[in-house]
Amino acid sequence: MTPPIRILLVDDHPVVRSGLRAMLAGQPDFELVGEAATGEEGVAAARRLRPDVVLMDLQLGPGMHGSEATRHIVAMGTAVSGPRVLVLTTFDTDADIVAAIEAGATGYLLKDAPSDDLHAAIRSAATGASALAPSVASRLLGRVRTPRATLSPRELEVLGHVAAGLSNRQISKRMFLSETTVKTHLVHIYAKLGVDSRTAAVAAATKAGLIRPS
Template identity: 50%
Template sequence: MSAEDTVAVRVLLADDHPVVREGLCAILESDPGIEVVGQAGSGEEAVTLASRLLPDVVLLDLRMGGMDGVAATGHILRQAPRSKVVIVTTYEDDSDILRAVEAGAAGYLLKGSSRAELIEAVHGAARGGTVLTPSLATKLFRARAVEPTPLSARECEVLRLVSQGLTNADIGRELFIGEATVKTHLLRAFKKLEVSDRTAAVITALERGLLA
């Protein structure tokens, strides 16, 4: 066994039900290779603790009061980019799974998962793998297979001008619309193309033949 193997995976738990947190904690700490370093009762608390504790893995409930698990995932990965987030929930809706994965979650598990599945998921995520309850794999595939929402004519027009090197202000003047409106069109295009910046949006749109 290497020295790396002897280092326990540091885990942060986040769930708004104390009993659930305690149950998960008991299961995880039954494995000598896992150490629960913190527990959070909300998404906001999870973000704060993750930035301070820098855990290897964060187990997040999907639906909590205030900031939900998907929003918390984004914040955690920005503040603790080395941490891996695994969503643990009772819900298995296709859109929820896709939202979690797109937010950067390394996995999605149901609370009905076995002790062995939960422990293996933590170790797998810590190693950099993607972990998904087997019954959810088909759902994720189906969710990803949905035909992407087409860009509107105005969104294509804005991206075409972005590809020409124009700034938002330039595009606004060119199209006789406000700069804030240009930004709104871009954000909608980013969401539809599943990207997060102008360059990726233009490249993706060109690949799909939307700016021809």
């Protein structure tokens, strides 16, 4: 008989942790070895407990969104024979999916998934296989089919400042650029998003999940 799958929960919501705990309880091949409420705690716990699978929320407390959590995932993954990371999230915005997958997450699950899907995803992740929620997988496939707008890092940075309400001049100073360059980036952004104004770009990017609403 194979040893049980050692699992670490990382989520800042007691309710969610409690729910996941209950969902794992009935499975004899699962062993919950620890819980953490923040990204930092999660990384520390992962180092200490050496779980096989980490179930990790993407929204870890206020101000700790997407890219930050992604870095935590990477930090865990770099450990020798590091754990497999299963990312949990409420919303399936494209930006989060891509960021997490690119950062090395093994799988990606929506929080409204039934317990069967969760169990399957954990077992699948334990073996190293990629496990994606069906709706997420189809979304990723859809993006391949429709070669959707992919903004460069610099363009995303500019767009972020635009979404924050800064003018071109303010952005240029903050990024140590010429105002012209900022405008050029914007022109490219407009072309990629199929819009023709900064506010429309922000609206489109928000809907597409490229930027985070505040």
